[in-house]
Amino acid sequence: MKKLEGQVVIVTGGARGIGEGICKVFCNEGAIVALWDVLDEGQKTADKIAKNGGKIFYQNVDVSNQESVDMAVAKLISEYGKIDVLINNAGIIRDRSILKMSREEWDQVMHVNVDSLYITAKAVVPHMKAANYGRIISASSVNAFQGAFGQTNYSASKAAIVGFTHSLCREVGKYNITVNAVAPGFIKTEMTDSMPQDVIQAGISMIPVGRIGTPEDMGHAYLFLASKEAGFISGHTLHANGGAMP
Numbered sequence: 409m410k411k412l413e414g415q416v417v418i419v420t421g422g423a424r425g426i427g428e429g430i431c432k433v434f435c436n437e438g439a440i441v442a443l444w445d446v447l448d449e450g451q452k453t454a455d456k457i458a459k460n461g462g463k464i465f466y467q468n469v470d471v472s473n474q475e476s477v478d479m480a481v482a483k484l485i486s487e488y489g490k491i492d493v494l495i496n497n498a499g500i501i502r503d504r505s506i507l508k509m510s511r512e513e514w515d516q517v518m519h520v521n522v523d524s525l526y527i528t529a530k531a532v533v534p535h536m537k538a539a540n541y542g543r544i545i546s547a548s549s550v551n552a553f554q555g556a557f558g559q560t561n562y563s564a565s566k567a568a569i570v571g572f573t574h575s576l577c578r579e580v581g582k583y584n585i586t587v588n589a590v591a592p593g594f595i596k597t598e599m600t601d602s603m604p605q606d607v608i609q610a611g612i613s614m615i616p617v618g619r620i621g622t623p624e625d626m627g628h629a630y631l632f633l634a635s636k637e638a639g640f641i642s643g644h645t646l647h648a649n650g651g652a653m654p
């Protein structure tokens with residue numbers, strides 16, 4: 409029996425990187441996946457996964473815009489009548505040391521990485537409450553816990569996700585909704601490909617399992633928390649980093 413058979417899942421930021429890995433793994437487990445992204449390349453990603461038998465479709469959604477999210481949720485509800493799983497994976501970086509960081513770079517990161525949690529929860533939680541079932545899992549980061557040069561905005565936003573998770577899990581547990589976070593370590597995606605080669609190699613040398621993580625590695629971490637079997641785990645942050653920060 410597949411772990412997510414017939415379940416309706418939203419994966420934000422699913423066009424590429426970790427989000428694409430989550431979409432692939434969830435489709436293999438029988439989920440019906442709504443791939444949300446602002447990049448039209450989301451259509452190609454969905455087509456590619458659908459060719460291999462996945463039930464997946466692209467919705468152009470900006471997670472930092474309440475109207476955009478509400479419209480997409482309304483479409484899903486009218487078509488399927490429920491949303492079982494929400495994966496808040498979309499995120500951005502605007503790295504710069506604090507002395508050089510503009511207010512705009514700070515605000516952009518907070519808007520996409522933090523405001524989106526409020527926006528998607530406001531749209532989705534009422535439907536999960538009505539169904540008396542739900543799984544909400546959001547992307548934190550190893551850098552929320554250890555920090556990184558040039559990432560005061562990003563680290564603060566990813567730490568906010570942990571606090572949000574702790575509080576929301578207390579509010580919605582009685583509706584059989586669990587709320588968790590995944591804190592990825594160093595994962596090979598377009599986000600990390602843009603880093604200098606020597607920084608990438610230095611990063612890998614710090615990972616006890618001896619390799620960079622893959623989007624599919626992350627897909628399996630999310631899958632565990634999204635499964636019905638994980639119903640007694642809530643308010644948790646799963647550190648998926650190859651042992652880099654045990």
Ligand code: NAI
Pocket residue numbers: 420421422423424425426427444445446447469470471472497498499500520547548549550551591592593594595596597598599600
């Ligand atoms: P990525 O940059 O490759 O993909 C992020 C996706 O989110 C993109 O497709 C982008 O278009 C989408 N997105 C951005 N703003 C959006 C918006 N307003 N509405 C809808 N979609 C939007 O990033 P990656 O590496 O796949 O990371 C995914 C998540 O995991 C992010 O939240 C990131 O902060 C987190 N993470 C990644 C790590 C890594 O090593 N790659 C490490 C720790 C955390």
